[in-house]
Amino acid sequence: MKPQFLIAAPHSGAGKTTITLALLRALQRSGRRVQPFKCGPDYLDPKHHTLAAGQECVNLDAFMMTAQHLPEVYQRYTQQADVCIIEGVMGLFDGARKMEGSSAALAALLGVPVILVVDAQAMAYSAAPLLYGYKHFFPDITLAGVIFNFVNTPAHYRILEEAAADAGVPVLGYLPERADIRIPSRHLGLHISAESDYNAIIDAAADHLSAHIDIEQLQQQTQTPVPAPAAEAPGSSSGVLRIAIAKDEAFNFTYRENIAALSQLGVIHYFSPLTDTVLPPADLLYFPGGYPELHLPQLAANTGLLQQLRQYEGRILAECGGMMYLGESIVDETGNAWPMAGLLPVSTSMQSPALTIGYREVHIGDVIFKGHEFHYSHYVKVPDITGPAIRVLNARQEIIPGTVFHTPRLLAGYMHFYWGDNVAGLQRVLGLPG
Template sequence: MKQKPFIMIGAASSGSGKTTFTLGLLRLLRNRGMKVQPFKCGPDYIDTKHHAMAAGEESVNLDTYMASAAHVRELYARYGTASDVCVTEGVMGLFDGYDGMKGSSAEIAELIGIPVVLVLNAKSTAYTVAPVLYGFKHFYPGIRVVGVVFNFVASVAHYAYLQQACADAGVEALGYIPKDESIVIPSRHLGLSIDETFCFDTFADRVAEVIDKTVNVDRLLELCTVEFSGEQTQDVVCFGNRKIAIARDEAFNFMYRENVEALKRAGEVVFFSPLRDKSLPEADMVYFPGGYPELHLAELAANEGMRQSVRKYCENGGRVLAECGGMMYLCDTITDGDGKVYPMAGVLKQGATMEQMKLKLGYREVRVNGQRIRGHEFHYSRILPTNEKIPVIGTIYNAKDMVVDTPVYTYKNVLASYIHFYWGECGIDHFLMLMSQK
């Protein structure tokens, strides 16, 4: 049984610097010639995109609400096999889950046996981090906190106080990230900036350079090296002769890696662009994932050929699955934040709007036909009231088992919702069967 570094990057809370450190570490290890496999705790589909850009390898979601523990372990083993190091970015605070610790980074660290490196915000504090660190180390014996990296450190003298706190708390100090405006991440309403004006490679290289100078990465790797029992798995085998088309461009790109792999097992996958292609490719099923359609409304509206092609396909009974931004594209219109209305595919007789944006997020469970299907919702847009009665299926619950008003629309063979579903474990055919009204 071989050994390799498993790293879980956790924190006391969101905003501590997990993502900055993760991206810098991924790029630094890649620059050292290591093959890095990134993972992300929880349902986030934006951080994984940036992991891939930093590491040169697609990231994989590890989520114990949407998938079984056995599936999560299998994913880690399968994707980690060919790597030199596995780096997992946590979600929120280390112990924050949808129900106590359930679904938390700590739960996944225990499930797989990943050592935890904390990233703590040291702004406006010094020796007080000692009891914080002591608590993280001793609160839950099922995980192993091996060290800490401090963020927003004002000076070498400041770090010396933090090192003293680490010594007294019994947690190894692995280094720090200084206050530096050049490594502040631009953000937008759904996560890190993906605007063209933001040069991601320059940013990632800069963070990697800083980390290389102020963090003992060699010691971090040493502390996190554990036995790895994963075995090489065979390449994905296509079990079907269907052609499955996936929308993928700047407007539509929020998708779980394992969902796509499940589609590849079900048929031949082809990608197309609703922004640039003039019509749908020949397909037995079309998947419109979420993304940022609101940033490309003029281009989507101007591509009348694609809009007509999508509408014709749906009206003729074509199988379509649309999530969040993909569902919005199937609506009659999308209104931008300034009130300007853009025509969309016109399949669902309703409009979506970015006006009066309000965040709606959380895990979702659809209960339909005695079955349960899980996913996640995260958006700022909303559907406008309409007199049209589009059929809906199932009853939707959140992680606290409370009913929520997030419809799953069905029209002919179209299934559309704000929910990002996860079928990476059960497979797309089983998922569609469960969601079928027939």
């Protein structure tokens, strides 16, 4: 038995990320080994979780991961933890299709209780039917308790306590409004600020939460049996590949299980397209997503590395920002075009940014990859090179326009691929040794 739970809310913006970070830091400061998880494909919240907990956060995504692989991953990382905390995504029941892939579906699959964060700043006794509905709508989950956020006064909180009691939901406490612990705005919805800034905010949030929430009661309320792991953790590399992964301020969006899967194919080294002038010896180069648009002068000025990349003869994997870097140029918000690697017949632009978001399923012959798109940039002109052997589908299994660059030595696109449970598919499409 150990405390393990999913933090959810009726809707986005209720404060579940701030409360998750505060709990992670408060528990970490008390000497507990706390393992953070993030429901869904997000990259930014896991970075914050890792900083708050001192343990690397792991994504759990019921769309991208198979029903066997997901609980295996969860169980593996829970074994050495004292407390396990999953931050949900959007509203508790919001999924790709109805509840599919939602926080509620994840809680049911893993058998962990839910703590609901309710924005109560404009609510009083109406919290009772809200909580009653969330408790009874989906009987496969357990609502372990509620935290009321943005509560105006102690008198306001007493009304909310009465509402929760009438709905049969335990109350774990409340948090008054604190403007200084709000997460800073992010570049186009994505950017992470300096680590020192976030540490100060997380510490303040942990202090605030500890003053109003009984953390010991919360842990007692969420004690749940932990099943033994169904699969052994990945061991040391048995592969022969030399794998070089771009990792710096421009390229840093990776899934932990993707890296673990790659490590089974060979030895991983990291390099920086921003600062390294020599391309490392590698059989496979991986350019993950990130913020190339924030570092265009520096990336374009590193001409030696770009030239070496044009002459590289090994395999290449690139996603979103990494794919943009492999194109002919990236146009910044002012209209200036910055030359890039030129390995792909396309240019991308940050002018007139518009959000593209959603789950994707890509069929390359008989190999299927699942993943996610989240970007504001766009192609200057949409290249027509996908071909009949490649199909792109959304979460509703509808064929949609989408460009995936594939040759015997390259796989690239706007989609962030998940291959943590499908490294064999990656080997097949890139011709990597088994």
